[in-house]
Amino acid sequence: MADRYLNFTGTAPGRFLARRLGLPQPSPLRRWTPESPSLEGELLHLTAGESPHGADLRRILTRTNLTLATESSHPAAVVLDATGISDTPGLAQVHAALHPVVRSVAENGRVVVLGAPVSPSDHHQAAAQQALEGFVRSLGKELGRGRTATLVRMRSAEAAESTLRFLLSPRSAYVSGQVIEIGDAQAAPCDWDRPLSGRTALVTGAARGIGEAVAEVLARDGAHVVVLDVPSAQGDLVRVADRLGGTALPLDITADDAGERMASALAPDGLDILVHNAGITRDRKLANMPADRWNPVLDVNLTSVLRTTDALLKSGTLNRGGSVVATASIAGIAGNVGQTNYAASKAGIIGLVRALAPGAYAEHGVTVNAVAPGFIETKMTAAVPLFIREAGRRMNSLAQGGLPVDVAETTAWLAASASGGVNGQVIRVCGQSLLGS
Numbered sequence: 001m002a003d004r005y006l007n008f009t010g011t012a013p014g015r016f017l018a019r020r021l022g023l024p025q026p027s028p029l030r031r032w033t034p035e036s037p038s039l040e041g042e043l044l045h046l047t048a049g050e051s052p053h054g055a056d057l058r059r060i061l062t063r064t065n066l067t068l069a070t071e072s073s074h075p076a077a078v079v080l081d082a083t084g085i086s087d088t089p090g091l092a093q094v095h096a097a098l099h100p101v102v103r104s105v106a107e108n109g110r111v112v113v114l115g116a117p118v119s120p121s122d123h124h125q126a127a128a129q130q131a132l133e134g135f136v137r138s139l140g141k142e143l144g145r146g147r148t149a150t151l152v153r154m155r156s157a158e159a160a161e162s163t164l165r166f167l168l169s170p171r172s173a174y175v176s177g178q179v180i181e182i183g184d185a186q187a188a189p190c191d192w193d194r195p196l197s198g199r200t201a202l203v204t205g206a207a208r209g210i211g212e213a214v215a216e217v218l219a220r221d222g223a224h225v226v227v228l229d230v231p232s233a234q235g236d237l238v239r240v241a242d243r244l245g246g247t248a249l250p251l252d253i254t255a256d257d258a259g260e261r262m263a264s265a266l267a268p269d270g271l272d273i274l275v276h277n278a279g280i281t282r283d284r285k286l287a288n289m290p291a292d293r294w295n296p297v298l299d300v301n302l303t304s305v306l307r308t309t310d311a312l313l314k315s316g317t318l319n320r321g322g323s324v325v326a327t328a329s330i331a332g333i334a335g336n337v338g339q340t341n342y343a344a345s346k347a348g349i350i351g352l353v354r355a356l357a358p359g360a361y362a363e364h365g366v367t368v369n370a371v372a373p374g375f376i377e378t379k380m381t382a383a384v385p386l387f388i389r390e391a392g393r394r395m396n397s398l399a400q401g402g403l404p405v406d407v408a409e410t411t412a413w414l415a416a417s418a419s420g421g422v423n424g425q426v427i428r429v430c431g432q433s434l435l436g437s
Helices: 004-008 012-021 054-061 088-098 123-143 158-167 209-220 231-244 258-266 291-314 340-364 386-394 404-415
Strands: 042-047 067-069 077-081 110-115 148-153 178-181 200-204 224-229 247-250 271-276 318-327 367-373 426-429
Touching (some): 042 054, 054 077, 077 088, 088 123, 158 404, 200 209, 209 404, 318 340, 318 404, 340 426
Parallel strands (some): 148 178, 200 271, 367 426
């Protein structure tokens, strides 16, 4: 459903009325297209403190398709390297670097602050680096005009390249106010325009909506996609597979043997990317929620994810260097009236990711992450009552709903082998929702 308010405030009368009434004034977000794959303009590179990454970082930033500069009157993006900040007096340099330029960042621009891992043995460094999180989350809520702010904690510039390419591009349009931790560096792809070439991806719940968008973006980035959905959706599933040159796998993922059947369908080459997107809702307040509305939501959204992931890891179907990306939700972080079942299932996904990620990486060489969508414009949210729908759209720093492609772009970034340093993370694709963010 079209966002009529967003369209109206894009007109001269709409802008005037919104200003007079103090209403939100969202800017249309610029997303990736084949004709416009990059942000346009200069990338302003600033440093606070003594950075250990200067030369390596500059080399990587020159590969982002933006013109690297140390001064700019109207930058498309700003990267502030604050990895060298080790005490609270050093935070004054963060203020001094960004205060003069933040207003000049272009519409739909990016501010990325680079921090260091928080030291468990140096409480002064820990305090200063943790302070950056509050700073960036607040800045994201101040920027407006479609601009975003993100904190990236990194050990090396090389490990951050895939993440920086994502954040400094239109692909990250609906990701803001997030903190991303990056571990060790991974091998770069042969072609950054098709970073998933040669990889096989399985996407559940792919017959429509967000799952279909995820499959489409993974295929665009070079993956062979296997799309899975319930047998009753086989017609739509086959159409998606045919359009993307992929393979349709009609299957009920709640079946006891679903994991084994998935492994059999993927033999002998196995699987590189597993995207758990399938999910259902059966909303009702707990006092009015019988077991037949509770159980299916937990079975589809959580139990099937646990069961099939365990089976695919145990069988060795998930190849080393592979990735699992599960779909959580802002509801699992902040809760939602009438969704105790759904919120429980999505919070369970977050617990799964955080607990499984270290062991899966150590034993199988597989990363495990989650995306947590906020209000995304789908057929499901189009059916929400008007005033609730409008509140969902406006209660984020970008003052609008996201699109399925926003979740898909974030999933593709996490799925890339070059993003292997990102593990155990829950990335909120919510425009920096004012709830839980």
